[in-house]
Amino acid sequence: MIQIKSLIKSYGGIAVVDIPELLINKGETIGLVGNNGAGKTTLFRLMLDLIRADEGEIISKDENVAEGEKWKHYTTSFLDEGFLIEYLTPEEYFYFIGSLHGIGKAQVDAELVNYSDFFNGEILDRKKYIRDLSKGNQCKVGVVAALLQSPEMLLLDEPFANIDPSTQIRLKNLIKQISTEKQITTIISSHDLNHVTEVSERILLMEKGKIIKDIQTGTNTLSELEEYFSVMQ
Amino acid sequence: MNRAFFQHQWIAFWRSKNTGKSMAVSIVLGLTLLYFFANLLVLSFFLDKILEKVSPDRDAIESFNAILLYYFLVDLLMRFQLQELPTLKVKPYLNLPVGRNKIVNYLSLTSLWSGFTLSPFLLTVPFLLKVLVFEGEGTAFLSMVVSIAGLTIFNHFFSLWLKRKINMNAWFMVAFLVGLALVILGDFYLDAISISIVSRVAFNAIIEQPYLAILPVLTGFAMFYANQVFLKRNLYLDELRKERSTDNSVADIPFLKQFGMAGELAALEIKLILRNKRPRSTLIMSGFFMLYGLIFYPKGEPDGTIMIFAGLFMTGIFIINYGQFMFSWQSSHFDGILANKISAEDFFKSKFIIFTIFSSITLLLTVPYVYFGWRILLAHGMLYLWNIGVSSLIVLAFANWNYKYIDLSKGSSFNWEGVGASQFIVGLPLFLIPLFIYMLTKWILNPVAAMLMIGFIGLVFIVSRTFWINKLVNSFKAKRYTIAEGFRNH
Known part of the structure; x- marks a missing residue:
């Protein structure tokens, strides 16, 4: 590989x-x-x-x-917060990442359901921009964004x-x-x-x-x- | 302790990674500032002559006293627009055994280091020397200078206090602006109050009875103290920062979808512009430039070169103002852009989409200038084509040479972060080339043909854009490591 x-x-x-x-x-x-x-x-x-x-x-x-x-x-990756677009909400970021691979919103939403345990209710529907999340939560966003792209x-x-x-x-x-x-x-x-x-x-x-x-x-x-x-x- | 603070800031300045590169920038800025101050001094020196010209039946000092309060009102408005809150990073000191008083004092004292503190004196002292000291009224001179110092201190700390208040509660801004509007309305339209009379009476009194100068000084110190108390109570990390929650004001822009990936990237960048302080204020400033034509056009149909200049500025202001800092706007997530599946072609195409959108908006906004002559509309249309064809290309070519990080969350006025040589050089081709083409064609043919020529060249570049994008992509690919490295090391 x-x-x-x-x-x-x-x-x-x-x-x-x-x-x-x-x-x-x-x-x-x-x-x-x-x-x-x-x-x-x-x-x-x-x-x-x-x-x-x-x-x-x-x-x-x-x-x-x-x-x-x-x-x-x-190939997908998450090295540090420099990979995240800090002025987006997590949802917007996931949709954007999805769009890079031609994955539609509905499909992203369906995929995100699998990670609801991992998010522990702290990521989605919080109406917060990524820049206002804690480091740990930013990390969750980055890891899931990498996985979403089915690498x-x-x-x-x-x-x-x-x-x-x-x-x-x-x-x-x-x-x-x-x-x-x-x-x-x-x-x-x-x-x-x-x-x-x-x-x-x-x-x-x-x-x-x-x-x-x-x-x-x-x-x-x-x-x-x-x-x-x-x-x- | 204050010494340690000063020392830390001094070290922070010299050790910041930009210092070496930004020396040239600092020198140019320093010279500009000196030039500006020299202008103020000269203006002040001839102020008595000017005032006598304007109102010949009054003493210069009388007229001066009558406008002094207006000056401080304008000063307050300018400070409100431009003055930045002092930037000592207090966070590393809050957990140490350093008294709150000391931190607050330091914040207040260093904030005084600004052109706003100096300019009232530059503007008044030479004049006052001339009309008071040389006339043997030394005490009156002293009392005036002391009063001006008092009012300057008042304005300074009032605007700091107000800005901090606004950070916590936006209604203070509304209250301030409404109050100001009421004063202006009352003075100029309703004749209910007259700042001019208040100003004249007050300062005449200070000249006659110098001890009255204590009053402005007292108001100044009262404001200083109020600011101090406010700061001391609110020196908590979460409270000096505005509580943010998203409003999702920009939802998706379906119109951009038709451009595919480039459209997605453009939509992303529009969110960047609207959701972050610095690009947002750049956009607002560009909006103000739509009034630029009012300087030239009302005097009758202007000369062609003026139209070129004004048209270039007005329909291209966004390309110039925002484009000159590309790709620094994305510096904080540039690694992500490189590592993700984003092709460089789409990346550049999205920039052209952004430029075209904003230039089109500015073109529409400047259509009313047609009132001053149809040639103006023609010029704007042609320069619009030029701007989206050529100016955008120039700006993007320079963007490949820009490695400076920008913090999106800071304001744009007096913010030199991200300013480097490329911002100074890019202006030359932007302005000189169209001017040169215009003059040359006008000399060979005629002014209208020259204007059409500019638009035609712009069109040629728009049509051949794919070719130019390929050139940009190649240069971008060669420079991508350097750009990313520069953004990473801030």
């Missing part, structure tokens, strides 16, 4: 992302972990062609993301960070559900090792721009990661 070849991005002479080779298979759910500054968000931005790679390329379904735009048809490839940057415990659990179930039912390739970064090992089949551990561990999640993955991060201290 995704192939990364000798990818390098550096700022001020220091490589923040340096990945010689990485292959992501279709339908995989991948957890991306690493301390602050490890290069997770930069990697996401490179994959979404938001920043220019110094060297190397990212191939999505035989297409270099920096050159074509076809990947935008099946084949989903990128989420720290989706667990700002949301309450109930929503975290609902989000975990949601991710597990879509990865088994819909075969969506998903990459999720998180600082919460419990959550991330629970939902992902494969863990990529980043440190200073490099992927230093690439493991299939097993029974002792969590303790392996905990060991790594406690040694770091």
Whole structure:
């Protein structure tokens, strides 16, 4: 699905992302972990062609993301609030996102019903603009907007960070559900090792721009990661 | 503590990511301001001559006293329109052991640093020196200056207080405007009151009995104190901000649907304009420009170059005012635009739709100027074509070179955020090219043909728009990382 070849991005002479080779298979759910500054968000931005790679390329379904735009048809993402249009109401934003993919209002409404638990009554019909929502609720809007577009490839940057415990659990179930039912390739970064090992089949551990561990999640993955991060201290 | 505040603001200015780039902007602005102040000084210096010309049978100082209160009324109105609330970000200090008094004092003191505080003095002191001090009336001079200082302080804190009140309750604005309208009505139409007489009597009295200058000073300080008390009581994060709830005033615009994705994006941008403070005030200012023609046209049918200029401005004001800051308007969600399934072609097409809509509205609004001559209507029509054909293209070409973030929630007057070199340079081609084409064709043929020429060229660019959009898209694709990076780093 995704192939990364000798990818390098550096700022001020220091490589923040340096990945010689990485292959992501279709339908995989991948957890991306690493301390602050490890290069997770930069990697996401490179994959979404938001920043220019110094060297190397990212191939999505035989297409270099920096050159074509076809990947935008099946790749959706939520990295931060900068992806939301803050002066719209959540409904308006969902309709807009739907219209990008030719999904009509009625269909969006029908789809949104599936997320009513996830929204917990705090998003729809509140007559609030997105800019007036709390960070956690903005995150819910962003995640659902990404899912609405029925992607084949989903990128989420720290989706667990700002949301309450109930929503975290609902989000975990949601991710597990879509990865088994819909075969969506998903990459999720998180600082919460419990959550991330629970939902992902494969863990990529980043440190200073490099992927230093690439493991299939097993029974002792969590303790392996905990060991790594406690040694770091 | 005040020193620490000053220091923080100073550091904030120098460390803001825009400082380096905006030095040139600051210099140009500084020079403009100096020029403006110099004008005030010169005006003040010759004020006695002017006043004697206007009313020869009265002393200059008498006439001066009679209009002084009007000046402060106008000053109040201008402040109401233009003055911004002081912008120290108080949030990081509220949770620290810093006295409320100190924060409030700092807010009040720094707010005085503004051209509005200086201009009354520039405008009056040279004049007063000339007519009072040189005539040996030093005490009268002092009492006048002190009174003017008192009234300036009053106006300053009154407008701050009023603006904060309005933020919490919009009825205060209604009350203020109605009150002002009543005063004007009473003075000029009903002759029920006369500010002129009040003003003359009051300031004559101050000149004769200098100790009376204490009264304006007292009102000034009373207002200062009122503002202080108000601030101290309301220094809570949620209360200084207006309570917002959406009204969904702009629902969908079905008419735009026929343009497909570009139409969706255009509808989105119209919401952006109407729902955010800065673009909204840009739009309102553009509305005021519809009166621009009144400066030239009533004097009889104007010269062609004037018509070009006025027509260009009036039918293109939105393209100029709003377009010069593209795509900064979308800076806060630009990443989303890039990462989503939005094609660059549609993105640019939507801009042309927006420009065409607003230019058409301004064209319609300026039709009544036909009263002053049919050539004016012709000029407006031709420049309308020029604006949507060429000006919009120029503005968009420059937009690809604009990397500055804009905070949509701040007002637009005296707000230099997002202003950079591109805003200064874009004016040159916008104004010079049509003027040049007009003069050249007029020289070869005649004025009407020259006007038609402008419209024709505009039409050619409209017809060949797809070609130009492709050019814009290519340049956009090359610059997209730089633009996104600039918007991200604010």
